[in-house]
Amino acid sequence: MPFHVKKLLICAGAALVLSAPAAQAQTRKKSKAATPAAATKADRTDSLALRKIFDEALLRGESYDNLRYLTGTIGPRLSGSPQAQMAVEWGKATMEKAGFDRVYLQEVMVPHWVRGSRERGEIIGNKDKGIRVPVCALGGSIGTGGKLKAGVVEVHSFEELKALPDAAVKGKFVFYNRPFDDALIEPGQAYGRAGDQRRSGAIEAARRGAVGALVRSLTSARDDNPHTGAMAYAEGVAKVPGAALSTNAADQLSQLLKANPDLQFELEMECITLPEEKSYNVVGEIKGSKFPQEIITVGGHLDSWDLGQGAHDDGTGCVQSIEALRLLRVAGFRPERTVRAVLFMNEENGTRGGNEYARLAAQNKETHLAAIESDGGGFTPRGFSVEADPATVSKLARWAPLLKPYHAADISVGHGGTDIEPLQAAVHPKALIGYDCDSQRYFDIHHTAADTFDKVNRRELELGGASMAALIYLLSKYGL
Amino acid sequence: MPFHVKKLLICAGAALVLSAPAAQAQTRKKSKAATPAAATKADRTDSLALRKIFDEALLRGESYDNLRYLTGTIGPRLSGSPQAQMAVEWGKATMEKAGFDRVYLQEVMVPHWVRGSRERGEIIGNKDKGIRVPVCALGGSIGTGGKLKAGVVEVHSFEELKALPDAAVKGKFVFYNRPFDDALIEPGQAYGRAGDQRRSGAIEAARRGAVGALVRSLTSARDDNPHTGAMAYAEGVAKVPGAALSTNAADQLSQLLKANPDLQFELEMECITLPEEKSYNVVGEIKGSKFPQEIITVGGHLDSWDLGQGAHDDGTGCVQSIEALRLLRVAGFRPERTVRAVLFMNEENGTRGGNEYARLAAQNKETHLAAIESDGGGFTPRGFSVEADPATVSKLARWAPLLKPYHAADISVGHGGTDIEPLQAAVHPKALIGYDCDSQRYFDIHHTAADTFDKVNRRELELGGASMAALIYLLSKYGL
Numbered sequence: 001m002p003f004h005v006k007k008l009l010i011c012a013g014a015a016l017v018l019s020a021p022a023a024q025a026q027t028r029k030k031s032k033a034a035t036p037a038a039a040t041k042a043d044r045t046d047s048l049a050l051r052k053i054f055d056e057a058l059l060r061g062e063s064y065d066n067l068r069y070l071t072g073t074i075g076p077r078l079s080g081s082p083q084a085q086m087a088v089e090w091g092k093a094t095m096e097k098a099g100f101d102r103v104y105l106q107e108v109m110v111p112h113w114v115r116g117s118r119e120r121g122e123i124i125g126n127k128d129k130g131i132r133v134p135v136c137a138l139g140g141s142i143g144t145g146g147k148l149k150a151g152v153v154e155v156h157s158f159e160e161l162k163a164l165p166d167a168a169v170k171g172k173f174v175f176y177n178r179p180f181d182d183a184l185i186e187p188g189q190a191y192g193r194a195g196d197q198r199r200s201g202a203i204e205a206a207r208r209g210a211v212g213a214l215v216r217s218l219t220s221a222r223d224d225n226p227h228t229g230a231m232a233y234a235e236g237v238a239k240v241p242g243a244a245l246s247t248n249a250a251d252q253l254s255q256l257l258k259a260n261p262d263l264q265f266e267l268e269m270e271c272i273t274l275p276e277e278k279s280y281n282v283v284g285e286i287k288g289s290k291f292p293q294e295i296i297t298v299g300g301h302l303d304s305w306d307l308g309q310g311a312h313d314d315g316t317g318c319v320q321s322i323e324a325l326r327l328l329r330v331a332g333f334r335p336e337r338t339v340r341a342v343l344f345m346n347e348e349n350g351t352r353g354g355n356e357y358a359r360l361a362a363q364n365k366e367t368h369l370a371a372i373e374s375d376g377g378g379f380t381p382r383g384f385s386v387e388a389d390p391a392t393v394s395k396l397a398r399w400a401p402l403l404k405p406y407h408a409a410d411i412s413v414g415h416g417g418t419d420i421e422p423l424q425a426a427v428h429p430k431a432l433i434g435y436d437c438d439s440q441r442y443f444d445i446h447h448t449a450a451d452t453f454d455k456v457n458r459r460e461l462e463l464g465g466a467s468m469a470a471l472i473y474l475l476s477k478y479g480l
Numbered sequence: 481m482p483f484h485v486k487k488l489l490i491c492a493g494a495a496l497v498l499s500a501p502a503a504q505a506q507t508r509k510k511s512k513a514a515t516p517a518a519a520t521k522a523d524r525t526d527s528l529a530l531r532k533i534f535d536e537a538l539l540r541g542e543s544y545d546n547l548r549y550l551t552g553t554i555g556p557r558l559s560g561s562p563q564a565q566m567a568v569e570w571g572k573a574t575m576e577k578a579g580f581d582r583v584y585l586q587e588v589m590v591p592h593w594v595r596g597s598r599e600r601g602e603i604i605g606n607k608d609k610g611i612r613v614p615v616c617a618l619g620g621s622i623g624t625g626g627k628l629k630a631g632v633v634e635v636h637s638f639e640e641l642k643a644l645p646d647a648a649v650k651g652k653f654v655f656y657n658r659p660f661d662d663a664l665i666e667p668g669q670a671y672g673r674a675g676d677q678r679r680s681g682a683i684e685a686a687r688r689g690a691v692g693a694l695v696r697s698l699t700s701a702r703d704d705n706p707h708t709g710a711m712a713y714a715e716g717v718a719k720v721p722g723a724a725l726s727t728n729a730a731d732q733l734s735q736l737l738k739a740n741p742d743l744q745f746e747l748e749m750e751c752i753t754l755p756e757e758k759s760y761n762v763v764g765e766i767k768g769s770k771f772p773q774e775i776i777t778v779g780g781h782l783d784s785w786d787l788g789q790g791a792h793d794d795g796t797g798c799v800q801s802i803e804a805l806r807l808l809r810v811a812g813f814r815p816e817r818t819v820r821a822v823l824f825m826n827e828e829n830g831t832r833g834g835n836e837y838a839r840l841a842a843q844n845k846e847t848h849l850a851a852i853e854s855d856g857g858g859f860t861p862r863g864f865s866v867e868a869d870p871a872t873v874s875k876l877a878r879w880a881p882l883l884k885p886y887h888a889a890d891i892s893v894g895h896g897g898t899d900i901e902p903l904q905a906a907v908h909p910k911a912l913i914g915y916d917c918d919s920q921r922y923f924d925i926h927h928t929a930a931d932t933f934d935k936v937n938r939r940e941l942e943l944g945g946a947s948m949a950a951l952i953y954l955l956s957k958y959g960l
Contacts, residue, residue, distance in 0.1 A: 058662045182538045185886055187939070220939060380860070380918045382887070406665055407862070407890075407918075438860045438887075438918055440939045459667070459700060459920045 050470045052331045057466035064458040066319040071309035071453040078306040079346040080112030080277035087302050088280045091343045095284035098326040105280040108356040110346040112277045116270025124264045133249035134224045137271040138231040138242040139349050149266040150211045158204050170209035173265050176201045177250050180220045187443045194218050202242035203234045213242040216250035224248050225448040228305050230349045279345045281353045288338040295338045296475050297371040298324050301347030308451035316378025318343050323465035335476035344419040358422035368429035373417025378461040379437040385414025388431035399474050408467040430480040530950045532811045537946035544938040546799040551789035551933040558786040559826040560592030560757035567782050568760045571823045575764035578806040585760040588836040590826040592757045596750025604744045613729035614704045617751040618711040618722040619829050629746040630691045638684050653745050654685035655694040657730050662700050667923045674698050682722035683714045693722040696730035704728050705928040708785050710829045759825045761833045768817040775818045777851040778804050781827030788931035796858025798823050803945035815956035824899040838902035848909035853897025858941040859917040865894025868911035879954050888947035910960040
């Protein structure tokens with residue numbers, strides 16, 4: 001960066017507040033709904049409101065300090081763990097301190113899977129001494145019951161597995177080694193396309209008589225961090241252990257298999273599923289001043305995987321959701337519609353919290369306008385991805401000029417979020433909205449021991465909470 | 481991130497190649513310059529070309545490995561240092577290996593400032609034992625000639641300094657403690673507004689009879705990393721030492737001063753300016769197939785500060801500039817206009833390389849169409865900031881739909897770059913263009929020991945080189 005100061009940039013600062021309404025006024029001129037003069041006044045009010053929200057966030061934001069406590073003092077928060085319960089209590093206390101109108105818990109039973117202390121993977125070739133490689137159990141896997149040693153067959157898809165003769169699979173580990181498609185611009189797409197290996201790999205392996213599934217970690221990164229994540233078992237299919245290999249380990253195993261197809265892999269995992277535990281969603285509410293019966297939900301998930309600290313996944317979404325409501329409050333904007341921050345429990349391995357929130361919404365005959373979820377990390381804002389009918393997406397896109405100065409103006413058609421998805425069938429909100437941020441680094445650390453507080457940048461995190469608050473301000477004022 | 485795969489995102493992937501021309505075709509329909517049918521065909525060709533460039537970068541890009549060598553094996557590359565010379569040789573060899581038509585050096589004399597081994601700062605209050613705080617010499621500072629101990633007067637602007645009586649300043653350190661304005665969305669603006677303290681702090685302090693300048697590090701981060709950077713002396717004004725304090729140290733000093741305005745600061749620095757050294761810009765060229773006399777320059781600066789490894793500042797800009805040309809070549813696009821990758825020497829403390837490149841361009845009566853600089857870090861692309869007349873900016877903005885699938889479509893009016901700026905007066909290119917990327921994290925590490933290779937994400941870096949290659953492809957094909 002230059003010694004020379006960025007001359008032109010310096011002058012551009014003061015224009016920020018004015019540029020948004022000016023741009024939006026232009027857009028509005030084409031609309032028949034409002035006269036240009038009226039639009040300009042409203043737009044200016046909105047533009048100044050957003051600037052106030054962002055000022056609060058950047059100068060006095062609390063997301064970062066909240067996240068430090070949640071990830072550092074409490075730590076990882078797998079469903080059913082004591083830390084998950086500590087997080088519930090922390091969430092409730094934090095919302096109460098923020099002065100919301102009402103804070104309450106929604107009880108929900110959750111799975112309780114425990115990794116255990118011993119996790120070991122070893123490639124055993126012709127030599128006596130094996131090669132230790134980084135592995136971790138996939139979430140929900142059974143343990144190996146001591147050492148499990150078997151041959152390895154490498155595949156890249158279920159089709160490839162299906163085409164193999166029984167003898168090539170039976171009694172072996174199936175090693176799923178299809179990498180991320182690095183050409184995709186959105187790493188989330190690569191994750192989606194590779195995810196079947198982790199999710200259903202053990203089922204498909206067991207159907208063919210294999211003893212276990214070894215899955216290449218779901219990431220573009222080449223390193224020694226194995227990535228955990230949920231895997232499933234199917235009714236009527238034998239349960240076999242499922243483990244993730246780091247990408248370096250997967251590359252190494254693949255290479256060694258080429259030289260020696262008869263090599264063996266030894267896996268040892270002590271993971272176990274305990275009886276379900278009682279847990280909770282944490283809900284905080286600010287009552288709407290004009291339309292209290294219309295609800296806008298904003299949430300993240302309070303549970304996390306047990307490796308790392310659950311920082312980007314999804315501590316950031318939790319603190320941003322609380323912060324979005326707090327920002328509205330401290331900036332002096334009482335929302336016209338009721339706004340709820342929800343810390344969902346058990347997104348990672350069951351979605352019990354999301355399902356229960358939706359079930360209660362239906363049972364209480366609630367009206368839900370929209371739901372927003374932040375579960376793609378706490379990185380620099382880009383905008384929002386929207387599941388809604390085209391007219392609703394267009395309505396949201398109308399606000400893009402107001403969000404543009406904050407680089408949060410990218411309104412695209414896309415996924416809302418796992419926790420808010422059950423609301424769709426239950427109460428038909430007009431839009432499910434995913435907070436969309438820069439995601440290039442997300443899968444480097446996703447579900448690993450490296451998902452820690454130090455990977456989160458304060459400004460990026462606070463800008464995200466402010467972007468969500470800005471959208472809620474507009475949704476609450478104008479509806480959909 | 482959800483167990484549940486991002487359903488909608490998965491389907492969206494295949495649409496990427498087609499979405500850009502479709503979007504641009506829509507834009508073009510409004511234009512009278514081209515019939516919709518013709519525009520669609522050209523747009524489709526361009527869209528596929530850009531996709532090919534990004535595929536090459538993401539699947540087989542070389543920026544990351546080049547950067548690993550430049551930052552790790554060579555290391556920091558302050559002008560005049562042996563490492564700067566190694567970097568020149570590396571740059572030349574790397575361009576030759578990439579198969580450019582012509583690779584050559586441009587000789588330039590550069591300042592040779594050396595930090596020395598001893599750097600120490602200590603706050604000394606009433607107690608015998610002082611408090612050691614992290615400091616570093618600002619680039620170009622004189623040394624202290626042993627221990628320099630004096631009182632401290634804190635100010636936040638030159639105006640505040642000016643208003644102080646002589647007795648309050650004379651014989652003391654002036655401590656400039658104006659922080660970044662965190663409310664600004666662009667950290668580069670905050671840098672610009674706080675930069676006078678570092679740049680001219682020692683001059684203004686000396687004018688008032690102070691013995692030295694202590695400057696709060698130019699960053700929003702609160703940590704223990706002092707940030708170096710260039711400072712100046714003025715003719716006829718005494719030279720006094722200038723040092724940066726980490727932000728934590730600055731906060732601490734400020735707090736202690738409130739309790740004890742008579743405390744002293746002890747500074748020890750061994751830095752020294754040696755005679756100028758011979759050095760070089762490194763230039764690589766691909767000759768234009770149709771308009772070889774029209775030149776498009778793309779560059780970064782090869783020198784760096786001596787702390788850290790000069791990774792984001794500006795190793796990334798160097799490897800991206802080489803990569804931009806290499807990508808065009810391996811993707812099979814021979815540019816219509818001549819394209820030059822330039823590794824500029826001495827951006828940080830003199831801009832000698834930038835000045836010499838412009839001087840030679842004028843001397844050789846070259847025609848320069850545009851120049852692009854990457855010197856804002858190797859983070860996720862956002863687009864380009866342009867110094868040009870409004871018509872030229874509009875022409876560039878026409879290509880936004882083609883860049884949109886890569887999130888590099890933000891074409892804004894802004895700074896081009898320090899190294900390409902001298903071209904303006906010398907040969908009047910139609911546009912100076914700065915590569916614009918997400919900058920929220922940049923000033924956390926800028927000019928510090930923490931600007932290291934591990935802070936750079938492979939995909940973000942490669943996306944940047946590809947974005948620059950894409951713009952060059954379009955500039956080379958269509959002109960301006």
